[in-house]
Structure formats: structure tokens, C-alpha cells
Amino acid sequence: MKARIRKLATFLEETRSEMDRAIDPPTRRAAAVAVIANPYAGRYVEDLSELMVIGEELGDLLTQRAVAALGIPGPSAESYGKAAAVGEDGELEHAAAILHPKLGAPVRRVLGKGAALIPSSKKRGGMGVVLDIPLGHKDAAFVRSHFDGMEVRINDAPRANEIMVAIAVTDSGRPLARVGGLTKDQIEGEDGLR
């Protein structure tokens, strides 16, 4: 593996009630996070291809881990998202190199489909920075019940020369979704939007 991983973390959340109403089955979401060395920390490098390859590796590893945490087959996943936080000696473009060129294909391989754009966020920050991973339905971005976000944080990452990369996967939408819009049973799943 090209990525030099210091640490991996998985987060599994299960919501069983909200405002005293039972959520049954519970809504569940999982995030897998890798803390890796930033090969370009501290200097300007024009060609970021090494990070693109790392993005491809992590797309597979982190999606596998998130799905395993949920205990579901990949194709049963409903929504997804990705995010990265670059330590202070790196640049935002390093996060972009990991997230955008090659990470998506292995994510979609693990999840069976994934016609929709994978929503993403990125930032630069110090240790303990909070990443809000945006979430959207994997086959139809307009499914309103699945617009969501998941917060992850690791108290000792990213160090100055590290990057924290996160992928979140769910088996459900928000707990008490009731603001209308496209519903998941109306998905056509062709264009990734509806």
C-alpha cells in the first residue's frame, strides 16, 4: 500500500429514538477514517499523483470498513459522503487530490452502484479538528430524506504532516424525515439526480 497509515478509526451510530418517538428500525450510519502521512507536507509540489493513488486505495479500504461496521452488504447502503482534513503543513489541494480524481470508483465498486455524485467537504486544520462529512443518497442526489451529515473527530489528528481521510456510509436517511421532496421509492437511478 502506498498510503503510510498511522491510525484507522471507525464510528458507528445508531439512533433509536428522537423526541421520544421510537425509530424502528433504527437509522444507522458509519464512518471509517484513516490518518496518513502527507508525502508533500512542508513544500510545494506540482504533481500530486501519489495522493491520487492513495485516494484510490483508501476509497476501497475505508468503504469496506464502513460497510463492515454496518454489517450490511455493500449494495444495501443508501447514502454516502467523503471528507478530508489536511494538517497545517499541507494545502487544501492535497485533500482534493485524494478525494476527487480516483477515490470514487472503488467506493462505487464496494457499494454495487452509486450513480450520484459523492458529496464532499475538506478543510485544513489542527489536531482534533471536526470534519462534517456531507451525506446524500448514493443513487439519486435529490432524495431529500437522505440529505444529512455526520461529524467525526480524532483528538490527535491530523498532525502537521498528516491528512485525515473519511468516508461515511448509511443504511438509512434521517430519523424522522418529513420535509417532502423526492422519496427513495421514487428513484429512477439513471442520472444520479432523481
Add this chain to the structure above:
Amino acid sequence: MPEVQVRKKVTVVEEIFHEGGPVSARPLRRAAALVVIRNPFAGRYVEQIESFMDDLKPLGLEMARSLVSVLGGDPKIIEGYGKGAIVGSAGELEHGALWHVPGGYAMREVLGGAKAIVASTKKVGGPGTRLDVPITHINASYVRSHFDAMEVGIADAPRADEILLALVMTTGARIHARVGGLKASEIKGEDGLR
């Protein structure tokens, strides 16, 4: 007897490969089980609260078993543990103390009679409060390599009338432990201390 009402469960697993030193052949794994419950005593002073400890026992066992399960399923690989609680703003610190017995004894039971006292901490705080759960060796509190802590927290918990309960287990020493003291290999295992 108040019923235990669970709103949310969060599981966090960390896998640590190195921290700047040699990469370990056997990464350290730490896991936390967090459960957000309704505080049955929120908003008023209740003198008799002790019976709630019995009500929490099944939840403690469920959390302890889930930790063993996410760390691989074999209780024999668990070497460190700790516990903690965050009480929402309409509760008192004493409500967090209710977790000592059901949380601690659940882990000892699941681990087959661990000898050391379960390190613990607690506080009153708002949603997003972080808690550094202390960790010590399960059979001998003085094992220096296993003094550790895991930071936990949930962005939307505890609400004012809730309690966030935490159990933590680990599979070994700090990743680059090298400050001497009693070693795990030197444990006598009689008094829970050495």
C-alpha cells in the same frame, strides 16, 4: 423502577499502527461503546436513586459484549479497560456515579473476572462535551505500559435530560510504551494492583 430508554448508540474503534516510531506488527486497538439514555432523575432532586443501577445492568452487559465483538470476539485479547459518564445539564454528577457498578461489573463479567478496579471519570456537560476516559490494565492497575485514555463524545449528546454512558476496552499497551514500571509480563494478579 424507571425504564432504561436508549436514544442513540455510538461505537468507535481505533487501530493504531505507529506514532512516529517503528510500525507495530500488532496494531493497538481501542474501542468505545457509547449509549445515550434518558436521565430518569433530571430536573429535580431525587433522594433514592440507587435502584437504577440494577436497571442499567443489562445495558452494561450488552455494551461490554459489543466491545469484545468489535475487537474481534475473543475476550482473551482485551488488556485494558475504563469507563465514564457525561450527565446532561438537568442532572447531577451523582447520576453519573450510578454507572460505576453496572458498567464496571459488566466488563469484569464479560472478561471472565478481571481483577483491577475499572478506571473511571465523569462530568456534567452539554451536547458535544468530550470525555477523556482513563484506561488501565484489566488485572493489575500498576502496569505502566497500559496507562492510557481514549477521548469520546457525541455532537448532539447529552441533551439536558440525558446521560451519555461510556465503556472502553483496548488490546494492549500504548503503541510505543517505553517508560519502565511494572510490565504486563510481571503481573502477580492477586490484588488487582500488581
